[in-house]
Amino acid sequence: MKKLSLICFSISSLFAWSQKVGVKTTSPTETLDINGSLRVRGINLTGTTALKDRIMVFENDGVVKYVTSSAIIRQMPLGFFGLNTASNLVGNGKVANPLGIASLSANTNQALGWDGTKWLPVDQLSSSNWLFVGNSNTTSTNLLGTINDISMSVRSNNTTMLQFGKRNTLNLYDSSNTGLYPYNQQDNSVSYIRGTNGNSSLQFESSTSQSYKPVFFTTSDGNFGFRGSSAGNDWFEVSSSGSSNNGSLQFTIGDNGDEPIIFRKYNKSTDTFVEMMRMQGLGLNNLVRVGINMQGNVANSTLQINGSVTKKVDVINADTTFTEFQHTVFINNSSSITVTLPTASTCKGRIYILKKLSSGTVNITSFVNRNSSNSNVLSAGVTQLQSDGSNWQQIN
Template sequence: MLLVNLQADAQQLKLGKNPNQLRRDAILELNSDKQGLLLPRINDTLQTPINTAADGMLIFLTADNTLRVRANGIWQKLVPDASTGTGIKTLNGLNATAQTFAITNNDAALAFNSTGTTHTLNLPIAGTTYPGLLSIVPQTISGTKTFTNEVRMNNGLSVLNNAAANFSGNVNISTLTPGSLLFAGAAGTVSQSNADLFWNNTNKSMGIGNATPGNKLEISGVANSPVSGLRLTGLGTAAFAPGFSSNRVLSVNNNGDVVVINNPASSNWLFTGNANIANGSFLGTTDDKAMVIKSNNNTFLEFGRRQTLGLTIPTIPGYTNNDENVMHIRSTMQFYSPTALFYYQPKFFIDGDGDFRMIGNAGSSDFFQFGATGTGNNGGFDFIIGDDGDEPIVFKSDQYNRTPRQLEIMRLQGDKVGIGMNGATPTANLDVAGNVKLGDGGTVFNSVLKSRQRIDATTFNAGNNGNQSGTANHTSNFDENGFRKYRFNIDGVTADAAIIANPRVDLSTKRIAVAYARVVSAGVVEITFTTSGPTGVAMGTFDIDITAINF
């Protein structure tokens, strides 16, 4: 909007385009090539204050959709009826009340004639004599039409409408390259871009992004980019076609050609997993090649024949079969355990000497470890349990029809070995809870008990295990046969036990010896002494070890 003050008492107002170009004779000027003046829209001219408007005012009456001007105190149509006696009196010299318009296509020049009550516009059809219009009916235009400047089609005008139009000559646009496909640019300008779109009429091929297509359709990718130049959109909501088969897919070969191949996804294992796989599906190779599993480009696992993996050792038994199927693990193999058991995660590994070993949890904080040891020709095998020192290594047998089903055979605990302990801690370097046999021809025995007893000729009552008893008079001499008997109560001695008596002193100086030892009854052992001297020899006081072997 431009408001110009021409004089102190005069102003001009211009709205729209070219605000600096003013008409001096207009107080209000509107300038636009795509906008108009919208008048006030009134539906009733009888309402106040429009019913007393000044002459010369304009409105649009919506009651009958007419333009009205205020004249002589009334609202009149801008083009009144002939009955009012005002308005246009003649049209191109004709003043009839009813006049008509007609269009002809005579083979004559373009002309507008008015005769009687009819106005006729002659629009000739373009031909060989007069210039004219292209028609919707077939027509022939002879001669070559050469356009040396722009050819523009504005406002939707079609050169070729819904009917055929034949050109006996050529329509030449001298700036276009043969094979160019035309673009309608800004303001209807026709242009070409052969690097973007080109038709090779000789090879009958189309190039997109390529002016020299070698295939029926050739699309050039984006320079210095892996993008192919072809993009499919809307796939996120696209539905699969009924009966769609995924056995064939499009691929690109080394030449950039799009080729049809078998769908790898129909036979490959996917990173996201496979479902509904066919029976007989597998992950691996189908020829004599190793299957290798890697991480960070390091081999962790290999599958294949021994010879294929290069693991055949002809001089070592067990490693000579070239066709043996081998799973070759080339890493430490660690097993899962709950996070609470975090002290010693179970794993198989090779130590620094090349020895194969295993370590793992025992409880939540103890561990076990076993495996090969040594270097060179000094190999061995050990089994370790720890770390407090009293954790047992237990060997058991399992018998499904026995109660309890599992039975402890042997345990190694601390620095001791127990056999048949049934969970008890061994108390000796070798603690056997049960019978024992020594040697191939040995006799099975159950236990060996040792008891130290005291021979006291004065009190006749001593001993570390049980009570001692003898003849009624402990001061009496050996009997007439040279024997003297003592009995001891020793717990744990069975009725069929074998007894060994071992005096803790030298009795030969008294010419006394142990004649025999026997079990009188369960828990009662009798030791008989004999003498080769006088029957009145004194026994004295000494200790004697009594060993009972229970059978």
């Protein structure tokens, strides 16, 4: 005990006599300069006293100093901060909850983006893009498409099936002087269905259709049409036909041959329909009947008209060559004239009705009169002529 007291007294006296003490060094530079390691056997824990933002560190020359935690963070590379924790970063970024990240004015469904200088709120992809699983937060201002003059393309198997855009943007604009509407409207809005080798179609759902689902279609011959079901099992079609600049327009109705093609009008005041014309086959044969004003009934002849018939009437007094534009002709000439009929073989079945009103001579193309003799002069009264394909025959 005396030895220990002496040592303590000696050290105390040494601290009192010198401002710098060196251990294993003869030239101390600090109050206590240890040329070797330092070990502390016990450290008192802090009690209720508020913590100080101080950390003990060693400088490069071994000097022990206090520094603030923020001073250490400032010396780290820009944009990096190491944090080891098993907890998620939560909170609002305030001092009372320091693990949080402040909102920086970001709204719901917004993220933070770096603009090269600072973090700013940006729209998240899930709130501004269309999702494969669908969008539930769309508004009236949202859109699917382009916001510049570029076509929008819908693909399948990486092949364009549908395009949207202005006609000029889609290269569908006809700038020639003979361009028809709407092909000559460069700003015309177009929904363009693409095809393969000229073939494309637009089909509609129809669960009750048996075989003929409603469809618009094109063909490799340059024809277009639409087909659909009728009464489930029957079908109809309106389409163009032909090839090499030899086209036609076809109306088709069918299955067992007696389905009619009906033209009708609508009366809004009585909410009723009135049939105007009916074209109808008679089974699987070549027989067809057409009726006008039939009120839903099938015509009893090839052509049945429930109403009046008007045919063209002409009056002549000079030489005249007949064509398909004459039917009933009144001849009132004072001097001799000549009437020339078309060649009978070119208009088989055509009928002319001629009535001579004057005493002037009317020379006419040879026809077979009622007595089965050839005649070249028109008699007074009414003469009805019809071509049999070889000759003009008087039939009255």
